[in-house]
Amino acid sequence: MEAGVESGVPTSVETGYEQIVTRLIPGYASLARLGVALLAASPLASAHGASVLVAGCGSGAELLEARAQRPDWQLTALDPSAAMLDLARGRLAGQTGIDWQQASVESLEARARFDGALAVLVLQALPDDGRKLAFLTVLARSLRPGGQVVLVDLMQPERSPIQQQLLEASLGFQRASGLETAAAEDREAQRATAATSASRDALVAELTTGLHPIGLSRLTALVEAAGFGDPAPVYQALDVEGFLLQRRD
């Protein structure tokens, strides 16, 4: 694929992770663009030179988009995974104004210094045993009062009569996107591409297993306890939903 370039930042070269996640989640390819546009229109992060946290930056989709839409933002790119941070760093090579931190959100200093944050597909990996609340509490405290977070996560539909249909549609979307075909092709060529095949399987497993989705009422209770107002819905694709959270004053 040819790289698109906006503001000197390549935006369309996909990592292996992105090739898989776009086949798993309808609309993923637009998520970073949507998230950044939402934050750029928020009361605090709309200011020139705003300070923005990309929590769980992964391979850098939101960072690339932030650089393209808002080159003036001071970015903090946070991820506990050295491998993911390396990927993101490589894609943003030469970009200034990014503070790279190999750390989890929970380890952030609770100092209200960010005007906004993005947390896309991060909270879903944490069990709801106090760890989701700890993540959200530190996130809220790291924002200035009135600061907003764009939170996108796999959700658990609540008593929904279409729950089974959502699940089947998810699998159908993945099949139609060629995820199974691609995995089968990898297995076919396993001897030659053992590393690619193994890493694809590991990525798919990481993105689909061991997740801890919660329902909207539980999310509302958690964000309220953490110091945010009610989650405002901004995105939904099957069981992946996005919300704007605003830190209470």
Ligand SMILES: C[S@@+](CC[C@H](N)C(=O)[O-])C[C@H]1O[C@@H](n2cnc3c(N)ncnc32)[C@H](O)[C@@H]1O
């Ligand atoms: C599914 S990826 C999403 C990456 C990126 N936000 C995206 O949408 O493409 C989740 C990322 O969150 C990171 N992560 C997991 N737990 C975290 C935590 N407690 N704090 C910050 N990042 C975390 C993982 O290392 C991984 O890179």
